[in-house]
Amino acid sequence: MPHAPADAVKALRYKQNNDSMSNEDQLLEEVTGSDYKYGFYTDIESDKAPNGLNEDIIRFISAKKNEPEWMLDWRLDAFRKWEKMTEPDWANIHYPKPDFQAISYYSAPKQKKTLDSLDEVDPELLKTFEKLGISLDEQKRLTGVAMDVVVDSVSVATTFKKTLAEKGIIFCAISEAIQEHPELVKKYLGTVVPKSDNFYAALNSAVFTDGSFCYIPKGVKCPMELSTYFRINEAGTGQFERTLLIADEDSYVSYLEGCTAPTRDENQLHAAVVELIALDDAEIKYSTVQNWYPGDKNGKGGVFNFVTKRGICERNAKISWTQVETGSAVTWKYPSCILKGENSIGEFYSVAVTNNYQQADTGTKMIHLGKNTKSTIISKGICAGKSNGSYRGLVKIGPRAENARNFSQCDSLLMGSSCGSHTFPYIETQNKTAKVEHEATTSKIGEDQIFYCNQRGIGEEEAIALIVNGYCKDVLNQLPMEFAVEAQKLLAISLEGSVG
Amino acid sequence: MLKISNLHAGIDGTEILKGIDLEIKAGEVHAIMGPNGSGKSTLSSVVAGREDYEVTQGHIDFEGEDLMDLAPEERAHKGVFLSFQYPIEIPGVTVTNFLKTSINETRKAQGLEPMPANVMLKKMREKMSLLEMDKGFLSRSLNEGFSGGEKKRNEIFQMAMLEPKLAILDETDSGLDIDALRIVANGVNKLKNKNNAVLLITHYQRLLDYIVPDFVHVLYKGKIVKSGDKNLALELEERGYDWIKEEQPA
Numbered sequence: 001m002p003h004a005p006a007d008a009v010k011a012l013r014y015k016q017n018n019d020s021m022s023n024e025d026q027l028l029e030e031v032t033g034s035d036y037k038y039g040f041y042t043d044i045e046s047d048k049a050p051n052g053l054n055e056d057i058i059r060f061i062s063a064k065k066n067e068p069e070w071m072l073d074w075r076l077d078a079f080r081k082w083e084k085m086t087e088p089d090w091a092n093i094h095y096p097k098p099d100f101q102a103i104s105y106y107s108a109p110k111q112k113k114t115l116d117s118l119d120e121v122d123p124e125l126l127k128t129f130e131k132l133g134i135s136l137d138e139q140k141r142l143t144g145v146a147m148d149v150v151v152d153s154v155s156v157a158t159t160f161k162k163t164l165a166e167k168g169i170i171f172c173a174i175s176e177a178i179q180e181h182p183e184l185v186k187k188y189l190g191t192v193v194p195k196s197d198n199f200y201a202a203l204n205s206a207v208f209t210d211g212s213f214c215y216i217p218k219g220v221k222c223p224m225e226l227s228t229y230f231r232i233n234e235a236g237t238g239q240f241e242r243t244l245l246i247a248d249e250d251s252y253v254s255y256l257e258g259c260t261a262p263t264r265d266e267n268q269l270h271a272a273v274v275e276l277i278a279l280d281d282a283e284i285k286y287s288t289v290q291n292w293y294p295g296d297k298n299g300k301g302g303v304f305n306f307v308t309k310r311g312i313c314e315r316n317a318k319i320s321w322t323q324v325e326t327g328s329a330v331t332w333k334y335p336s337c338i339l340k341g342e343n344s345i346g347e348f349y350s351v352a353v354t355n356n357y358q359q360a361d362t363g364t365k366m367i368h369l370g371k372n373t374k375s376t377i378i379s380k381g382i383c384a385g386k387s388n389g390s391y392r393g394l395v396k397i398g399p400r401a402e403n404a405r406n407f408s409q410c411d412s413l414l415m416g417s418s419c420g421s422h423t424f425p426y427i428e429t430q431n432k433t434a435k436v437e438h439e440a441t442t443s444k445i446g447e448d449q450i451f452y453c454n455q456r457g458i459g460e461e462e463a464i465a466l467i468v469n470g471y472c473k474d475v476l477n478q479l480p481m482e483f484a485v486e487a488q489k490l491l492a493i494s495l496e497g498s499v500g
Numbered sequence: 501m502l503k504i505s506n507l508h509a510g511i512d513g514t515e516i517l518k519g520i521d522l523e524i525k526a527g528e529v530h531a532i533m534g535p536n537g538s539g540k541s542t543l544s545s546v547v548a549g550r551e552d553y554e555v556t557q558g559h560i561d562f563e564g565e566d567l568m569d570l571a572p573e574e575r576a577h578k579g580v581f582l583s584f585q586y587p588i589e590i591p592g593v594t595v596t597n598f599l600k601t602s603i604n605e606t607r608k609a610q611g612l613e614p615m616p617a618n619v620m621l622k623k624m625r626e627k628m629s630l631l632e633m634d635k636g637f638l639s640r641s642l643n644e645g646f647s648g649g650e651k652k653r654n655e656i657f658q659m660a661m662l663e664p665k666l667a668i669l670d671e672t673d674s675g676l677d678i679d680a681l682r683i684v685a686n687g688v689n690k691l692k693n694k695n696n697a698v699l700l701i702t703h704y705q706r707l708l709d710y711i712v713p714d715f716v717h718v719l720y721k722g723k724i725v726k727s728g729d730k731n732l733a734l735e736l737e738e739r740g741y742d743w744i745k746e747e748q749p750a
């Protein structure tokens with residue numbers, strides 16, 4: 001059983017956000033400013049590939065993962081395609097281009113065996129857990145201390161895993177799926193985001209090491225929200241994550257992706273690929289709260305987040321993307337829907353916050369191919385400090401998409417006068433019966449609003465949180481309850497001190 | 501309760517209030533009247549602590565404490581309430597959520613636990629029936645798409661929920677039709693007791709038919725130039741402000 005502290009920390013952060021922060025801590029934090037909250041750095045030895053990228057490195061990764069030949073060939077093909085591609089520069093973001101030969105593409109924690117007690121766990125990791133306020137049992141589970149020796153602590157995760165298995169739901173690491181369910185992986189991997197789709201998708205296809213795989217069988221409604229938190233025993237915060245989610249006919253799943261990376265994330269570049277497949281009558285709800293390190297107040301450091309997320313809807317299927325993005329120094333991300341089947345529905349609900357020197361170029365693509373397809377886009381941008389936020393969206397109605405309909409609403413909220421907000425909506429229709437509506441607004445948090453709140457006893461920070469949450473309500477309402485609470489807190493934290 | 505002495509205040513270097521003296525005791529209702537531009541709204545904003553206004557001279561004491569040192573929210577926590585002439589819209593924030601935040605932030609500042617949800621709901625229902633408001637009101641976005649009358653009624657509803665010591669009602673009568681005016685005034689009268697006080701700011705006598713003031717002050721060019729009882733308001737209604745203006749030294 002491989003155990004990965006990185007994933008453990010990620011899961012813990014998620015947990016910590018939810019329940020263990022006392023009012024006093026919050027107050028203290030408000031008083032001391034808004035430095036990155038999850039800035040713990042845990043120094044753990046890891047098993048690392050040498051820097052650089054070539055076919056040998058890909059062979060190394062594939063061998064480390066003990067992959068079958070077809071997977072290696074797939075990666076090599078992606079790598080050869082990537083080599084011929086150039087990094088895109090059309091987005092409204094500016095950053096130093098990463099040196100792809102200076103990155104190590106494989107890093108796995110050395111510690112892998114199941115331990116007998118916490119004494120055997122790396123003390124650095126335990127310290128991190130302590131800072132996050134994690135119970136001893138959880139620590140044991142997350143560090144891979146064999147749980148069956150602790151009689152009265154049935155871990156949540158184990159229980160969940162059992163429930164899932166009873167329904168025939170597969171939820172595991174992508175590397176495990178390659179071993180255990182090769183027929184499903186082979187059939188669907190790269191079908192929504194082809195290897196050559198774009199520069200970062202090609203890179204991801206060549207070198208991905210981690211991520212989730214999920215399969216919901218025909219007619220099954222997944223009884224709980226699936227979250228990486230419950231995907232035990234597997235590494236997660238990979239630099240190049242790959243997620244493949246298949247909802248078979250007439251099934252339903254809600255998937256939560258939460259990320260808050262430690263400040264000292266040595267992986268500055270993140271290029272994930274997420275593929276969703278919703279077969280006939282299936283529904284997938286995919287929610288993300290992203291809080292990766294945005295860099296400091298002067299724009300130093302921070303994660304570059306170049307993500308390709310796309311889903312395909314067959315007949316009567318529905319895919320709904322909801323995202324709350326407060327992190328990363330540079331974000332390039334367009335969760336999209338290909339509405340292939342008749343009557344299929346695509347939705348995109350997004351809140352993107354940029355503060356200080358953050359830059360985000362994000363939006364969605366709704367590709368209507370089938371008849372009577374419908375899509376909704378609600379995008380809420382919030383810009384503060386010296387940041388730059390752009391909405392970039394494409395609504396495309398194909399020639400056979402009779403009666404396709406789209407409604408888009410793109411709002412921007414500006415805080416202060418040094419930030420920038422941009423909207424790039426593209427509409428291409430090849431069918432006369434299409435109905436496409438686009439609405440856009442730009443507003444500022446007014447001093448009047450703040451004073452009104454003040455007069456009712458609500459201080460400035462609280463007032464901003466209240467106003468911003470109101471502004472984002474249509475998106476936050478789409479999130480599962482516990483995620484919505486976390487998202488609200490994140491919004492408040494990332495905007496602290498940005499008015500005044 | 502409130503003691504304003506020699507208050508001078510202005511905005512962007514222009515002096516608007518030029519030496520106001522006013523004392524309001526618990527249990528009293530005061531009305532400030534005056535022509536447009538006399539400084540009525542400036543006075544309410546300064547007492548509430550709006551930062552755009554600069555106080556150049558004088559003091560505002562509230563329950564023996566100097567208000568000048570306190571931020572607007574701290575003044576609110578002490579029990580100063582301002583019913584806005586033009587209530588502000590906050591899209592996406594429901595009346596309930598706003599009130600909950602307001603009440604609990606105030607309680608927090610006073611060292612109290614948050615108000616239990618059932619207690620709050622009960623109180624909301626009670627105060628809504630007092631002001632003859634519809635329940636659907638609670639789940640609407642704060643002031644967004646409210647009619648003028650609804651906005652004013654919502655201000656008084658908040659006042660009823662927060663139970664301030666001093667309520668300043670800035671032109672609460674404007675935008676209200678006669679029925680709504682009666683309901684709002686009736687609400688204010690019911691909330692009135694010997695421990696709190698009301699400062700009405702108005703152009704017109706008609707509000708004072710419903711909320712009867714103990715004292716009426718006329719504000720003109722940044723000063724209180726005349727004070728009297730409710731009969732002064734009647735006189736103003738009859739004669740207008742010109743005679744007051746004429747009485748002033750040029």
